[in-house]
Amino acid sequence: MSKQTSETRFTMGIPRTLGGSPRYGFWMTTSEKRLLAVVRSMNCVADMKRSRSTGRVLVALSEEHDPDEAWHWIRSELEDAIHEVELDPIWVNAIKWIL
Numbered sequence: 391m392s393k394q395t396s397e398t399r400f401t402m403g404i405p406r407t408l409g410g411s412p413r414y415g416f417w418m419t420t421s422e423k424r425l426l427a428v429v430r431s432m433n434c435v436a437d438m439k440r441s442r443s444t445g446r447v448l449v450a451l452s453e454e455h456d457p458d459e460a461w462h463w464i465r466s467e468l469e470d471a472i473h474e475v476e477l478d479p480i481w482v483n484a485i486k487w488i489l
Contacts, residue, residue, distance in 0.1 A: 399420060399472050400418060400419065400422070400425055400472075401420075402461070403416040403418070404416060404461075405451060408448075408450060412453060415448055415451055417446045417448055418446065418447045419447070420447075424476070426438070426447065428471045429464055434452050434460035435449055435460075436451060437449075437450040438450070
């Protein structure tokens, strides 16, 4: 089994201003719902919207956070998340039964 890198699991564009507003955001691409859930749960993320035409997700950053710091924080959380192993529910139930 080959180890997948972040480049094959997700991509993140550089934060830019959204429209004419002071809010920043970036485009993200991934096919993994789990990684989208990680991003959505972070308090530096104000909103997420999927583009129907491209499938990319626009991640709007909270105005309370520095855009560059928020981007790096999100990236490091995603890097950690891709290295976590998800157990099949049968194994989770077996472990719960043993404990």
